[in-house]
Amino acid sequence: xxxxxxxxxxxxxxxxxxxxxxxxxxxxxxxxxxxxxxxxxxxxxxxxxxxxxxxxxxxxxxxxxxxxxxxxxxxxxxxxxxxxxxxxxxxxxxxxxxxxxxxxxxxxxxxxxxxxxxxxxxxxxxxxxxxxxxxxxxxxxxxxxxxxxxxxxxxxxxxxxxxxxxxxxxxxxxxxxxxxxxxxxxxxxxxxxxxxxxxxxxxxxxxxxxxxxxxxxxxxxxxxxxxxxxxxxxxxxxxxxxxxxxxxxxxxxxxxxxxxxxxxxxxxxxxxxxxxxxxxxxxxxxxxxxxxxxxxxxxxxxxxxxxxxxxxxxxxxxxxxxxxxxxxxxxxxxxxxxxxxxxxxxxxxxxxxxxxxxxxxxxxxxxxxxxxxxxxxxxxxxxxxxxxxxxxxxxxxxxxxxxxxxxxxxxxxxxxxxxxxxxxxxxxxxxxxxxxxxxxxxxxx
Amino acid sequence: xxxxxxxxxxxxxxxxxxxxxxxxxxxxxxxxxxxxxxxxxxxxxxxxxxxxxxxxxxxxxxxxxxxxxxxxxxxxxxxxxxxxxxxxxxxxxxxxxxxxxxxxxxxxxxxxxxxxxxxxxxxxxxxxxxxxxxxxxxxxxxxxxxxxxxxxxxxxxxxxxxxxxxxxxxxxxxxxxxxxxxxxxxxxxxxxxxxxxxxxxxxxxxxxxxxxxxxxxxxxxxxxxxxxxxxxxxxxxxxxxxxxxxxxxxxxxxxxxxxxxxxxxxxxxxxxxxxxxxxxxxxxxxxxxxxxxxxxxxxxxxxxxxxxxxxxxxxxxxxxxxxxxxxxxxxxxxxxxxxxxxxxxxxxxxxxxxxxxxxxxxxxxxxxxxxxxxxxxxxxxxxxxxxxxxxxxxxxxxxxxxxxxxxxxxxxxxxxxxxxxxxxxxxxxxxxxxxxxxxxxxxxx
Numbered sequence: 022x023x024x025x026x027x028x029x030x031x032x033x034x035x036x037x038x039x040x041x042x043x044x045x046x047x048x049x050x051x052x053x054x055x056x057x058x059x060x061x062x063x064x065x066x067x068x069x070x071x072x073x074x075x076x077x078x079x080x081x082x083x084x085x086x087x088x089x090x091x092x093x094x095x096x097x098x099x100x101x102x103x104x105x106x107x108x109x110x111x112x113x114x115x116x117x118x119x120x121x122x123x124x125x126x127x128x129x130x131x132x133x134x135x136x137x138x139x140x141x142x143x144x145x146x147x148x149x150x151x152x153x154x155x156x157x158x159x160x161x162x163x164x165x166x167x168x169x170x171x172x173x174x175x176x177x178x179x180x181x182x183x184x185x186x187x188x189x190x191x192x193x194x195x196x197x198x199x200x201x202x203x204x205x206x207x208x209x210x211x212x213x214x215x216x217x218x219x220x221x222x223x224x225x226x227x228x229x230x231x232x233x234x235x236x237x238x239x240x241x242x243x244x245x246x247x248x249x250x251x252x253x254x255x256x257x258x259x260x261x262x263x264x265x266x267x268x269x270x271x272x273x274x275x276x277x278x279x280x281x282x283x284x285x286x287x288x289x290x291x292x293x294x295x296x297x298x299x300x301x302x303x304x305x306x307x308x309x310x311x312x313x314x315x316x317x318x319x320x321x322x323x324x325x326x327x328x329x330x331x332x333x334x335x336x337x338x339x340x341x342x343x344x345x346x347x348x349x350x351x352x353x354x355x356x357x358x359x360x361x362x363x364x365x366x367x368x369x370x371x372x373x374x375x376x377x378x379x380x381x382x383x384x385x386x387x388x389x390x391x392x393x394x395x396x397x398x399x400x401x402x403x404x405x406x407x408x409x410x411x412x413x414x415x416x417x418x419x420x421x422x423x424x425x426x427x428x429x430x431x432x433x434x435x436x437x438x439x440x441x442x443x444x445x446x447x448x449x450x451x452x453x454x455x456x457x458x459x460x461x462x463x464x465x466x
Numbered sequence: 467x468x469x470x471x472x473x474x475x476x477x478x479x480x481x482x483x484x485x486x487x488x489x490x491x492x493x494x495x496x497x498x499x500x501x502x503x504x505x506x507x508x509x510x511x512x513x514x515x516x517x518x519x520x521x522x523x524x525x526x527x528x529x530x531x532x533x534x535x536x537x538x539x540x541x542x543x544x545x546x547x548x549x550x551x552x553x554x555x556x557x558x559x560x561x562x563x564x565x566x567x568x569x570x571x572x573x574x575x576x577x578x579x580x581x582x583x584x585x586x587x588x589x590x591x592x593x594x595x596x597x598x599x600x601x602x603x604x605x606x607x608x609x610x611x612x613x614x615x616x617x618x619x620x621x622x623x624x625x626x627x628x629x630x631x632x633x634x635x636x637x638x639x640x641x642x643x644x645x646x647x648x649x650x651x652x653x654x655x656x657x658x659x660x661x662x663x664x665x666x667x668x669x670x671x672x673x674x675x676x677x678x679x680x681x682x683x684x685x686x687x688x689x690x691x692x693x694x695x696x697x698x699x700x701x702x703x704x705x706x707x708x709x710x711x712x713x714x715x716x717x718x719x720x721x722x723x724x725x726x727x728x729x730x731x732x733x734x735x736x737x738x739x740x741x742x743x744x745x746x747x748x749x750x751x752x753x754x755x756x757x758x759x760x761x762x763x764x765x766x767x768x769x770x771x772x773x774x775x776x777x778x779x780x781x782x783x784x785x786x787x788x789x790x791x792x793x794x795x796x797x798x799x800x801x802x803x804x805x806x807x808x809x810x811x812x813x814x815x816x817x818x819x820x821x822x823x824x825x826x827x828x829x830x831x832x833x834x835x836x837x838x839x840x841x842x843x844x845x846x847x848x849x850x851x852x853x854x855x856x857x858x859x860x861x862x863x864x865x866x867x868x869x870x871x872x873x874x875x876x877x878x879x880x881x882x883x884x885x886x887x888x889x890x891x892x893x894x895x896x897x898x899x900x901x902x903x904x905x906x907x908x909x910x911x
Contacts (some may be wrong), residue, residue, distance in 0.1 A: 332810035339815060361811050365777035368810035370784060 027052035032098050032186040032240040039086070039097040046079035046086075046097025052139060053099050057184045063165050065158040066179035068104045069111050070144035071250060073101065078141040084137075095247055095404040096139030101179045101188035101234075103172075105152050106223035108132055115222045116148040116157055116172075119345045129220030130252035131189065131231055138247035143185050146175025149409060149428040151338065152191055152224055155350035156409050161203060163437050167402040170200030171409030173232055177204040178233045187244050190232040193224045194419055195398070197232025201427040202397035202440025203410060209233040209241045210415075211249065211450050213422025215264075219254030225333035226257065227372060228326070228419055238458050241426065242266035245450065260456025269451035270458060278391035278456045280306065280443075281313040286320055287413040295439060298431045299396065302441065305464050312393060313385065318377045322417040325371045325378070329420070332368040335360030379421045379447065386446040392456040397427040397440030414442065424450040428456050430464055469712075472497035477543050477631040477685040484531070491524035491542025493529075495586055498544050502629045508610050510603040511624035513549045514556050515589035520544065523586040529582075540692055546624045546633035546679075548617075549590040549656050550597050550667035553577055560667045561593040561602055561617075564790045574665025575697035576634065576676055583692035588630050591620025594854060596783065597636055597669055600795035607649060612847040615645030616854030618677055622649040625679045632689050634758030635677040638669045638775060639864055640843070640857025642677025646872040647842035647885025648855060650786040654678040654686045655860075656694065656895045664699030670778035671702065672817060673771070673864055683903050686871070687711035690895065707853050715897035715903060723836035723901045725751065725888075726758040730840060731765055734856040737845040740884060743876045744841065747886065750888040750909050755839060755850025758830065763822045767862040770816045770823070774865075777813040780805030824866045824892065831891040837901040842885030859887065869895040871902050875909055 027035065027049045038044035054072050061067060082097040107113045107125035114120045132142065142182070145169050147157035149172035159174040161167040162182040169178040173190025177200035180188050191199050192210045201208020209232065216231035223229060233248060235241045246267060251260040282303060291299070303310055335342070335357050341349070342357050382393070396414045418425045424445045431439035443460060445453030472480065472494045506512060512660035518690050527542040532836060552558045552570035559565045577587065592602035594617035604619040606612040607627040614623040618635025622645035625633050634640050637655045646653020654677065661676035666897035668674060678693060680686045691712060696705040727748060738746070748755055754772050780787070786794070787802050827838070841859045847853050859904070863870045869890045890898030 321780035333814065334807075335811040336814035336818070339811060361809060363810040364780075364806060365808040365810045365813035366780040366806050367783060367814070369778065373781070 026056065028056040029183045030186065031237045032095070032235060033237065033243050035186060036095060036098050036243065038352040039451060040092065046082040046141060047076060048200055049097060050075050050079035050099050053143060056182070058186060060162070060182045064160055064162050064178050064182050066146055066155070066175040066182065066184060068114065068145050068147045070387055071111065072332060074110065075141060075143050080142060082139060082141060085143060093137060093139035093247070094184055094243060095135060098139070098187065099141045099143035099185050100135055100174050101143050101146045101185040102132065102191045103121065103176045103188070104148045105191060106132060106189055107220040108145070111145055113145065113401070115388040116150045116152065117341070118348050120340050125220070127220060130217040130250065130254065131248050132220070134247055134250050138231060146179055146188060149174060149349050150353055152193065152196060153356065154352045155265065156406055160406065162404045163205060163402070167404050167437065168203065168406055168409050170203035170398070170402060172196040172406060173200050174233070174409065176234050177201050177206060177208065180204070181206045181217040186236060187240060188379055189248070190234060191221060192230045192232045192415065193228045194326065195415030197230070197234070198397050198415045198425055198427045198440065199410055199412055201234055202438065203402035205429040205438030207235050207238060207241050207429065208427040209245065210419070210425045211245060212424045212447050214255070214257035214259070215450060216248045217250055217255040217258045219252045221332070223337050225330050225337070227329050227333060230419065238270060238454055238461070239267070242270045242451070242454055263367035264451055266454060270454045272455060274391070274455055274459050277309060278459050279389055280310040280392055280394045280460070281385055282310050282394045283313055283315060285315065285395060285414060285417060288397070290411065290413060291396060292382070292400040294433050295396065295400045298439060302431070309463070313390070316381050319381050319417065321374065322378050322420050323413070326416045326420045328367055328371040330331050331356055331360030332363035335363070335382045337447065363393050375420060382421060382423065383446065392453060393444040395442050401433040401435070401437035402438050418444045421447070423447050424453045426453060428457055428461060430461065471501065473501040474628045476682045477540070477680060478682065478688050480631060481540060481543050481688065485537065491527040491586060492521060494542060495520050495524035495544050495588065498588060498630050501627070505607070505627045505629060509605055509607050509623050509627050511591055511620040511627065511629060511765050513559065513590050513592045513602070513620065516556065518859070519555065520586060520588050523550040526882065527584060527586060538582060538584035538692070539688060540580060541582070542586060543632065544586045544588035544630050545580055546588050546591045546621050546630040547577065548621050548633070548635045549593045550636060551577060551634055552665040553587060553590070556587070556590055558590065561595045561597065562786070563793050564786050570665070572665060575662040575695065575699065576693050577665070579695050580692055585692070591624050591633060593617055595795050595798055597638065597641060597667060598801065599797045599854060601851055605851065606847045608847070612849050612882065613648065613851055613854050615843070615847060617641040618645050619854065621679050622646050622651060622653065625649070625681060626651045631681060632685060634693070635674045635679060636666060637677045637860070637864055639771065640672045640860030642675070642679070643842050643860045643870055643872045643887055644855055644857055646679055647874070647883065650874040650883030652680050652683060652874065653872040654690065654899070655864070655870045656690060657869045657892050659700070659702035659704070660694055660895060661693045662697035662700040662703045664697045668782050670775050670782070672778060675864065679759035679782070683715060683899055683906070686710070687715045687896070687899055703815060709896055711896045711899060715899050717900060719836070719900055719904050722754060723904055724834055725754050725755040725837055725839045725905070726830055726835040727839045728758055728760060730760065730859065730862060732844070733899050735844040735856065735858060736841060738839065738847045739878050743884060747909065756907070758775065758835070761826050764826050764862065766819065767823050767865050768858070770819055771861045772864045773808055773812055773816040776801055776805030777808035780808065820865060827866060827868065828891065837898060838889040840887050840889060842887040846878040846880070846882035846884050859911035863889045866892070868892050869898045871898060871904060873902055875906065
């Protein structure tokens with residue numbers, strides 16, 4: 022039996038072996054680079070990769086370990102970064118010709134935190150244009166004729182293809198949960214403001230979240246522990262005690278969780294196979310799941326999201342619009358055109374309507390339920406590379422800033438993965454992962 | 467020689483006498499009510515006053531004092547409240563027919579804080595319509611043919627007329643500093659976010675400030691100490707240690723302050739007498755004052771302010787606009803019409819431009835100066851009651867959220883007071899009052 026390549030290890034296992042001296046960071050990174058060498062021609066997940074620089078970071082990590090210095094929880098573990106996350110040592114081009122050659126001076130706050138935890142920044146992964154809809158070159162690792170989803174296309178595909186165990190992306194609508202589902206991995210969008218966004222391309226202060234990708238729930242917990250933090254440059258973060266993601270995830274829930282299945286007004290977008298799979302999943306959960314209807318205030322969420330996202334992107338891309346809108350894709354240009362017409366009063370009233378939507382779910386969680394169960398996407402990754410698929414099943418939770426995780430628990434007849442989305446209460450991120458683990462075990466039983 | 471009526475005492479002196487058992491709160495409130503009885507027919511500062519309820523609060527304070535219970539720094543001292551500040555025990559009608567009969571269930575956060583410090587809420591003072599420009603019934607105590615200024619018209623006039631030693635108002639453009647100057651008293655707009663606005667009529671989250679009125683700097687310090695605070699309902703406040711306003715004010719500045727005289731682009735609005743007075747004031751300060759030019763980013767402040775105020779008011783008065791705009795004054799209706807046309811992107815870009823304006827002044831303070839000296843208004847209170855005067859000399863400091871105080875240090879040939887505005891660095895509120903005291907002493911020497 023051939024030994025499993027190090028690149029196929031989970032981050033948790035790789036970090037353990039490095040800590041115990043059974044594996045070096047250099048071996049791990051070398052294994053990841055070899056896997057990239059094999060899979061990248063088909064998957065095209067990376068937009069910047071300097072192998073020598075990645076190996077130099079790994080060797081420095083190994084050197085530190087050998088010196089006996091204290092090491093962090095991600096020591097020696099490589100991470101892929103969506104190319105909208107600034108790095109002081111690599112370019113960050115935001116998926117647009119307008120930012121070609123952009124070389125930021127500073128690391129994004131979350132990158133600095135991961136480096137402090139010992140992680141190696143492997144390279145930059147493909148994003149759609151400005152993290153909006155126009156796709157990059159990446160293909161779905163399960164079938165190159167299908168989209169990997171977006172906008173964090175490269176991060177999801179790279180993790181799915183065993184090129185890197187962990188990656189960061191972002192989500193302003195469905196940019197983490199959807200590609201995680203399409204690529205058959207674990208995606209996690211923590212509560213709004215839990216992970217600082219300083220040094221990332223800003224689309225919308227209200228809606229932007231950092232997203233995490235991994236191949237297990239343990240790995241999401243490991244990554245989230247170092248990614249969560251406060252930064253002065255992100256006014257939606259706040260100083261808070263460390264969240265013990267891994268400890269909470271390792272606990273049994275004190276009582277069996279109760280889940281609320283929410284179909285949302287977009288349920289009819291589900292293909293027949295997905296509907297069938299959801300019906301089976303609900304049967305499998307028996308009395309632990311109940312269907313819950315959305316109240317009328319929640320039904321406005323999609324319109325509120327469209328108003329807020331377009332208006333805030335219009336302001337954030339004002340310079341690009343004035344200087345080079347002819348170099349934008351038509352969808353981005355059209356979005357910014359719409360956004361520039363949004364009235365300030367309508368934008369402010371949309372912002373003000375969010376708490377009433379959130380209150381629906383806070384009530385649900387206080388009343389009876391531990392988490393919400395809902396599709397991550399209407400079905401598996403659609404065929405074709407011109408579109409990254411439909412984010413409609415993510416919009417509501419992004420608007421509310423609620424933590425959401427996509428679990429690769431379903432599969433289509435064509436063999437493509439489908440995601441189950443589990444959504445938790447704002448600020449109860451670790452509990453959400455624990456509920457997700459319970460769900461996973463329950464369904465595999 | 468007739469004894470000075472208690473109503474004429476400063477709050478500091480009245481509080482001291484009450485604490486030492488030389489005066490009761492009931493005597494003080496009774497004296498204020500008598501002065502109101504004399505002056506109110508001409509000044510018209512109050513929109514709601516229930517004498518029995520005010521006296522009942524005073525007697526309760528006296529009872530508490532007699533019981534030996536601990537008492538707060540404002541124990542037994544009456545305060546007037548602008549009628550946009552919610553009170554659970556009195557109506558709050560916001561100066562508009564649309565809110566006639568409005569009886570809030572809760573005290574505003576700042577009212578709750580003042581009650582906790584022992585203060586008696588004497589009654590509600592006249593505001594312009596929705597704290598914008600359309601005047602209420604109040605007249606200038608120095609000359610009833612002149613405006614008291616606005617929008618905190620009644621609070622400024624009541625304090626000036628010895629009806630109450632302390633009052634609260636608000637400032638979104640020039641609504642505290644201008645009426646304080648026109649009425650010849652001390653007005654103080656602390657740093658944005660220092661005093662919580664929860665439970666007050668919201669015009670603009672970005673621009674709204676609580677304003678303080680008194681007849682001495684000591685009284686402003688006394689009031690500010692209890693007014694400053696954090697409230698969960700005001701996202702621009704934050705938990706922080708108590709600011710020792712009175713202790714700082716009692717100190718000598720360690721070195722003689724250096725002041726920056728800033729004329730602003732509106733200097734030509736000054737009448738000849740005011741220009742003459744400013745020239746004398748600068749002479750009196752000698753080498754302690756230097757004229758400083760505004761940079762180009764500061765010159766945009768007035769446009770930024772207009773965009774932000776109109777857009778945010780359009781959102782905040784959306785319901786009133788839809789339900790009853792025909793009952794609004796023409797100026798308010800026209801403002802809201804303009805505000806409803808502001809684009810979200812322009813509003814957001816205006817918000818984003820504020821830090822660059824603030825940075826001008828932070829540089830000034832780091833470099834050389836302790837405070838900025840500038841007019842509070844173009845001259846004394848204009849004749850007539852149709853307008854509350856021009857806020858142009860306040861706009862810049864309101865936009866920047868910088869602390870500002872108006873001192874009654876000048877007088878026109880017609881005997882009307884004129885205000886000297888002293889502006890400090892954000893967050894250095896107590897230091898600003900100390901510099902203002904130094905200035906007062908220097909000019910009277």
